[in-house]
Each structure stands twice: as C-alpha cells, then as structure tokens.
Amino acid sequence: MDEPSPWLDAEQQRLWQDLLTVVIALPAALDRQLQRDAGMSNFEYSVLARLSMTDQDTMRLSALARDCDSTLPRLSKLMDRYEARGWIARRIDPSDGRYTLATLTEAGRQQVIDSAPGHVAQVRRLVFDPLTAGQRRNLGTALSRIAETVRREATGGGSG
Structure with a gap:
C-alpha cells in the first residue's frame, strides 16, 4: 500500500497559503486601522472589547x-497603561486571592464605544463583505x- 505523501496536494497548498495570508495580513490591517483611528493596536482594543463583553x-x-x-x-504592562488612563481598575479576586481581576471603567467603556465603529x-x-451569506455560513462551520x-491542541488535549 502506498504511504500518503508528506506534502500538501495542490488544493491543500492553495487553501493553506490563503489561510496564511489571512492569519498574517488580517491582524496587520486591523492594527493599521485601529492605530490610525484610535491610537491603539488590535491586541489593545481586543483586551478592552473582551472586558466590555463580560458580566x-x-x-x-x-x-x-x-x-x-x-x-x-x-497583559500586566498593558493593564498598567490602562489603569494610568483610567480605563480599567484592578483588584484582588475576593473569591480567590491568588487571582487579580480587571474591571472596565466608564472611561474604558467609552474608549471601546468610540473605537468600535x-x-x-x-x-x-x-472579512464579511467579500462573502455571500452561504459562504459566511460555510466559513463559520469550517x-x-x-x-x-x-484549542484542544493548545490545552494539551490533542492526539499524538
């Protein structure tokens, strides 16, 4: 029986190259827009946005x-800057003192609101405009x- 090739076939190679372009170039494009419009990186915005979406x-x-x-x-360095700007407040987690909590302040929420549009x-x-509704559904599934x-691999649950 023939062993499978260790190389990607032509279709897999095209898909992989397109995925690499998205993985590498999309964050850079988001960074450029956020730096220009809000003076922050995509990472910096995502930290505020994640906090704004929690209970x-x-x-x-x-x-x-x-x-x-x-x-x-x-993240701690970023929290230092955000605390100095009044965008977050940190405190010890009352349910487990080994952890620190970050809470978005009103000024931090306003920064998200101003940066989000x-x-x-x-x-x-x-991401979305180039796709039809069906393509968006298929992309979501994939x-x-x-x-x-x-995620499974990142948490050590991968096979191998």
Whole structure:
C-alpha cells in the first residue's frame, strides 16, 4: 500500500497559503486601522472589547490573557497603561486571592464605544463583505472545526 505523501496536494497548498495570508495580513490591517483611528493596536482594543463583553465588565487577568492569546507579563504592562488612563481598575479576586481581576471603567467603556465603529467597519469590509451569506455560513462551520482542534491542541488535549 502506498504511504500518503508528506506534502500538501495542490488544493491543500492553495487553501493553506490563503489561510496564511489571512492569519498574517488580517491582524496587520486591523492594527493599521485601529492605530490610525484610535491610537491603539488590535491586541489593545481586543483586551478592552473582551472586558466590555463580560458580566460586570470584569475578568481574571489570567483568563483575559488566555482569551487574548497573551502572556501575563505582556497583559500586566498593558493593564498598567490602562489603569494610568483610567480605563480599567484592578483588584484582588475576593473569591480567590491568588487571582487579580480587571474591571472596565466608564472611561474604558467609552474608549471601546468610540473605537468600535471604525474597527467593525474594517472587519466587515475585509472579512464579511467579500462573502455571500452561504459562504459566511460555510466559513463559520469550517473555522469552528479548525478552532476546536487548535484549542484542544493548545490545552494539551490533542492526539499524538
């Protein structure tokens, strides 16, 4: 029996190259828009946005770092800047003193509100507008499956 080729076939190679373009170029395009319009990076915006989408605008820093694909030291430096700007407040988690909570302030929420329209317009233009409704559904299904596999691998649950 023939062993499978270790190389990608032509269709897989095209898909992989397109995915690499999206993975590499999309964050850079979002960074450019957010830097120009809001003076912050996509990462910096995503931290504020994640907080704004939680109950009581609050998360443990460890969970926020995980959700934003950050290290705790990187996130801590950002939290220092955000605290100085009055955008977040930090406190010890009363349910477990080993953790620190970050809470979005009113000024931080206003920063999200002010930054969101340009960011959403850029996301729509780059990601959603080029697709039909059916393509969006198919992309959602495909990305969910890939994301599930990647998350499982990232948490040590992958096979191999």
